[in-house]
Amino acid sequence: MSQDGVDLPTSLGYLLKEASSALRAAMEEVLRPLGMTVTHYSCLELLAQRPGLSNSELARGAFVTRQSMNVLLQALERDGYVVRPAQAPVGKVLPTQLTPSGRASLKEASAAVRAVERRMLTGLTETDQARAFTILQSMIHSLRDDNGGTEVSV
Amino acid sequence: MSQDGVDLPTSLGYLLKEASSALRAAMEEVLRPLGMTVTHYSCLELLAQRPGLSNSELARGAFVTRQSMNVLLQALERDGYVVRPAQAPVGKVLPTQLTPSGRASLKEASAAVRAVERRMLTGLTETDQARAFTILQSMIHSLRDDNGGTEVSV
DNA sequence: GAGGTTGTGTCAGTTTCCTGACACGCCTAA
DNA sequence: TTAGGCGTGTCAGGAAACTGACACAACCTC
Numbered sequence: 001m002s003q004d005g006v007d008l009p010t011s012l013g014y015l016l017k018e019a020s021s022a023l024r025a026a027m028e029e030v031l032r033p034l035g036m037t038v039t040h041y042s043c044l045e046l047l048a049q050r051p052g053l054s055n056s057e058l059a060r061g062a063f064v065t066r067q068s069m070n071v072l073l074q075a076l077e078r079d080g081y082v083v084r085p086a087q088a089p090v091g092k093v094l095p096t097q098l099t100p101s102g103r104a105s106l107k108e109a110s111a112a113v114r115a116v117e118r119r120m121l122t123g124l125t126e127t128d129q130a131r132a133f134t135i136l137q138s139m140i141h142s143l144r145d146d147n148g149g150t151e152v153s154v
Numbered sequence: 155m156s157q158d159g160v161d162l163p164t165s166l167g168y169l170l171k172e173a174s175s176a177l178r179a180a181m182e183e184v185l186r187p188l189g190m191t192v193t194h195y196s197c198l199e200l201l202a203q204r205p206g207l208s209n210s211e212l213a214r215g216a217f218v219t220r221q222s223m224n225v226l227l228q229a230l231e232r233d234g235y236v237v238r239p240a241q242a243p244v245g246k247v248l249p250t251q252l253t254p255s256g257r258a259s260l261k262e263a264s265a266a267v268r269a270v271e272r273r274m275l276t277g278l279t280e281t282d283q284a285r286a287f288t289i290l291q292s293m294i295h296s297l298r299d300d301n302g303g304t305e306v307s308v
Numbered sequence: 309g310a311g312g313t314t315g316t317g318t319c320a321g322t323t324t325c326c327t328g329a330c331a332c333g334c335c336t337a338a
Numbered sequence: 339t340t341a342g343g344c345g346t347g348t349c350a351g352g353a354a355a356c357t358g359a360c361a362c363a364a365c366c367t368c
Contacts, residue, residue: 142274
């Protein structure tokens with residue numbers, strides 16, 4: 001097709017989205033045979049690492065809204081992958097726990113995702129990975145240190 | 155809230171998604187006052203850099219499906235930001251062009267987005283940025299060099 | 309203690325995007 | 339010439355996500 005010489009991929013922002021998109025596509029590809037979506041997997045992984053997380057906390061961790069995470073949690077609870085107390089032990093927060101079934105389901109999904117991540121890092125040295133870690137964290141911090149307006153340090 | 159010591163952000167994949175998510179949120183924030191979405195902006199930016207792109211090519215460039223891009227293009231055409239020939243000059247491909255109105259609309263959006271990207275790179279040296287560029291491209295290549303299965307080079 | 313702020317779970321409505329499928333036109337090779 | 343593969347534009351249908359709004363509980367401040 002049209003392959004003009006202009007390079008939009010000069011932009012680190014575009015490249016970032018491209019990488020993230022490629023990663024998500026690769027994850028979807030390996031999770032689909034397991035009957036899982038990326039959000040689905042993210043939720044389970046978060047619960048494995050931090051049991052008792054609330055709906056809102058899970059939502060933030062999986063980059064979706066509370067509402068979206070709630071419908072997902074209802075489905076996961078219905079299918080026996082997670083459990084939530086009928087009544088909140090304190091406040092309105094319903095701490096969610098993984099069931100053995102959920103843990104088993106996560107196990108294979110986690111292995112598949114880890115393989116994808118390993119493939120992504122193919123060709124990168126340990127040093128590269130450490131640099132990527134630092135750089136990405138710096139980007140996140142700079143973007144979130146909001147001040148949406150024009151403010152450029154001293 | 156619950157701030158247990160387990161660190162999920164050890165994963166570069168998670169960090170990548172986090173960064174991409176933060177970037178998108180920041181872009182949405184500055185584009186909203188201009189009445190634009192990220193996909194909206196991406197489409198215009200692509201057309202500015204590569205005039206005459208087809209619907210499908212725009213879709214790939216903006217990381218959405220042809221169908222989604224098509225409805226967006228119809229809206230942009232209705233509002234006078236882009237033009238497409240009524241009939242395909244060759245094949246079925248409808249090459250899209252930016253109108254002066256579209257170019258003007260893009261100009262301020264582009265400035266806003268560029269500011270966001272500059273903010274993202276705050277605190278990173280030129281060397282860091284060059285490294286980020288190389289690393290991200292390596293990740294993208296490794297992920298796309300598909301072979302979805304288990305294959306780990308020599 | 310009173311009042312404001314923040315965070316949470318939930319309900320409703322809507323928008324957005326994707327999956328699936330079809331017909332058409334170019335291109336290459338037999 | 340004649341198939342076959344490939345890319346494209348387009349038509350539904352459905353699934354996933356979001357925005358907006360409400361009531362309640364914990365926390366902090368005065």
